[in-house]
Structures are given as structure tokens and as C-alpha cells.
Amino acid sequence: xEKEEQFSKTSQKPEKKKNFVLKHLWDFLLxxxxxxxTASIYVGRTLINNKNANQDVIATVLYEGNVxxxxxxxxxxxxxxxxxxxxxxKEIEIQGRHTTLTIGLKHNSxxxxxxxxxxxxxxxxxxxxxxxxxxxxxxxxxxIEIKTDNWSDVIIG
Amino acid sequence: xKKKITIKQLTLLAMLLSLALVLSIAESFIPFGIxxxxxxxxxxxxxxxxxxxxxxxxxxxxxxxxxxxxxxxGTFFAMGFWMSFAGATLSFFTMYIFYRWFKIFTPVGTSxxxxxxxxxxxxxxGVFYLGxxxxxxxxxxxxxxxxxxxxxxxxxxxxxxxxxxLATAAGVARKESAS
Numbered sequence: 427x428e429k430e431e432q433f434s435k436t437s438q439k440p441e442k443k444k445n446f447v448l449k450h451l452w453d454f455l456l457x458x459x460x461x462x463x464t465a466s467i468y469v470g471r472t473l474i475n476n477k478n479a480n481q482d483v484i485a486t487v488l489y490e491g492n493v494x495x496x497x498x499x500x501x502x503x504x505x506x507x508x509x510x511x512x513x514x515x516k517e518i519e520i521q522g523r524h525t526t527l528t529i530g531l532k533h534n535s536x537x538x539x540x541x542x543x544x545x546x547x548x549x550x551x552x553x554x555x556x557x558x559x560x561x562x563x564x565x566x567x568x569x570i571e572i573k574t575d576n577w578s579d580v581i582i583g
Numbered sequence: 584x585k586k587k588i589t590i591k592q593l594t595l596l597a598m599l600l601s602l603a604l605v606l607s608i609a610e611s612f613i614p615f616g617i618x619x620x621x622x623x624x625x626x627x628x629x630x631x632x633x634x635x636x637x638x639x640x641x642x643x644x645x646x647x648x649x650x651x652x653x654x655x656x657g658t659f660f661a662m663g664f665w666m667s668f669a670g671a672t673l674s675f676f677t678m679y680i681f682y683r684w685f686k687i688f689t690p691v692g693t694s695x696x697x698x699x700x701x702x703x704x705x706x707x708x709g710v711f712y713l714g715x716x717x718x719x720x721x722x723x724x725x726x727x728x729x730x731x732x733x734x735x736x737x738x739x740x741x742x743x744x745x746x747x748x749l750a751t752a753a754g755v756a757r758k759e760s761a762s
Contacts, residue, residue: 449689452688453695453737456696457692457734460695460699464723464726464730465727467723468723468724471720471723488715490713491713491715492714524661544657558720560718562713562718564661564662564712565663567661567713569713569718571715
């Protein structure tokens with residue numbers, strides 16, 4: 427009797443598996459379509475990025491969609507930053523909507539090195555030098571766009 | 584005649600709203616390094632509310648949890664709020680449409696569709712708010728993350744929907760129960 431029960435239990439397992447797959451067939455199809463579509467976007471973007479590698483980049487700091495006015499001690503306009511011409515490491519402090527951010531500049535690279543925002547996503551992006559890689563600081567409404575001759579690279583902080 | 588709400592339904596409703604709020608606030612403290620990327624656990628509660636209470640009450644819970652959690656976290660009316668708001672409402676409508684009219688999908692498919700549109704809406708708000716399509720850089724990562732979390736949340740919702748006590752408390756005769 428026990429053996430019979432055991433047999434019926436084990437024979438139910440493949441049936442259960444089959445039912446599970448059949449029940450979720452459309453779910454898995456939807457998942458597959460979305461996954462393939464998104465992966466295609468990712469691969470396409472990576473290919474474009476690789477094409478633009480090793481090019482000089484220009485970074486523009488935007489505040490709520492507008493180019494932010496950043497001037498040095500001599501009154502010279504710094505924004506947009508021509509990162510191809512930057513030779514030494516430099517830090518610039520800007521004021522976002524809620525907190526201040528420190529932007530680090532070096533040859534063909536830019537980063538938000540310090541920010542008072544709670545999420546710190548902009549700081550986690552670290553140094554960005556590739557085109558089409560944005561850094562966003564939603565909390566402060568800051569967005570740093572990096573452009574090459576052909577494409578754009580953005581940092582939102 | 585207006586439909587009366589029972590004490591059990593009211594209690595369950597309050598519990599769902601509280602749960603959605605707690606999950607929203609808690610997951611906002613988990614950093615993923617990408618703005619707007621979250622586990623989407625609150626979406627699970629909204630999907631349950633759609634099954635148990637229908638369109639209007641679920642929409643109410645969804646809107647309230649976005650507003651209250653953003654006040655609690657301190658992002659009310661900031662860009663993060665609009666991202667959450669757009670994501671929550673678009674994913675709500677998607678999930679409701681899937682639940683109501685696309686019966687071929689189980690809560691797993693509905694949750695996946697909701698999570699994916701949530702990510703899409705957040706990116707579109709980012710594009711609108713910051714005035715650049717460059718924000719789309721984040722879309723593939725966010726979308727793939729949403730597919731994983733959406734699937735996970737969908738299976739949890741499916742399991743919860745099998746619970747007869749909750750279904751009874753919600754006052755729904757779940758003939759087509761998730762089993």
C-alpha cells in the first residue's frame with residue numbers, strides 16, 4: 427500500500443512540472459520577448475559606444491534641463507568642459523536643488539566625487555569617460571552630458 | 584445603491600496600504616547605484632489589491648502609497664517623486680489591463696508587464712525632466728532588473744492569492760484561484 431502511494435507521488439511530479447510550464451507558458455513568452463528586445467538595445471548601444479571610444483569628450487552640466495553657469499575666479503566660463511584639454515586633476519563645487527556637489531575633472535573623464543544627496547547614485551557612477559554613459563543626480567536636478575563629435579554621454583546627479 | 588464595505592475588507596485594505604508604504608520606504612534605502620532602480624516590492628501589494636478590491640481601491644492604494652512614502656522620504660514633488668508617480672500609475676494601468684482583459688497571463692505575466700512599464704515610465708520622466716534622451720542609457724539595466732523582480736514578485740503574489748483566508752476576508756470568491 428505504502429509503495430503504491432509512493433509510486434503515485436513520484437509519477438505525479440513530472441505531471442506537476444508539465445502543468446506549471448503550461449500554466450505559465452504565456453508569461454514565459456512575454457518574459458522572453460521583453461528580455462530579447464532589451465538585450466538587443468543593450469548590445470546595439472555597446473557597439474555604438476565602442477565605436478566612439480578613445481575620442482575627446484566635452485561635458486556639459488545641466489541644471490533642470492538648462493546649461494548651468496559655472497565661472498572660475500577670472501570670470502571665465504567653464505561649462506561646457508572640454509575634457510580633452512584637461513591635463514591636471516581639478517575639482518569644482520556646484521549647487522544643486524537641495525545640496526552641493528563636487529565634480530572632479532581629469533583628462534577625458536568626469537565624476538561626481540562628492541554629493542549631499544541621500545541616494546549617492548551619482549557618486550557611485552565614478553569616473554565616466556565613454557560617450558553615451560550618463561550620470562544622473564535626480565535629487566539635485568543635475569545632469570552631466572558628455573558629447574563626442576558623434577554621440578552624447580550623460581551624467582545625471 | 585452603494586456597495587458596502589465590510590470590517591474585514593476595511594482591515595485588509597488598511598493592512599495592504601500599510602504594507603505598500605513600509606515596502607516603498609524600506610526599499611528606497613537599498614542602494615543599487617542606478618537612480619530609480621528598486622525591488623518593486625510595493626507593486627506586489629498593488630497587484631494583490633487589484634485582485635482583491637478591483638480598479639478604484641487599488642488605484643487609491645497606489646496613489647496614496649506614492650504620495651505618503653515620498654513625503655516620508657523627503658522627495659515630495661522632486662524629480663524622484665514624479666518618476667515614482669509615473670511609474671506607479673503606468674504600471675498600475677498595465678497590470679489592470681492584463682488582469683482584466685488578458686486572461687492568458689497569470690499574476691506572473693501581469694507583474695512582469697507592470698514592472699517593465701514602471702521602468703519605462705521612470706525613464707520617460709527622466710527624459711522629460713532633464714531634457715535629454717541620454718537618460719535612456721539606464722533603460723536596458725533597469726528593464727532587465729524589472730523583469731527579474733517582476734517575475735519574483737509575480738510568483739509571490741500567485742502564492743498569496745492561493746490563501747483562502749485572505750480571499751475570504753477580501754470578500755472575493757476566487758473561483759479561478761491561482762492554483
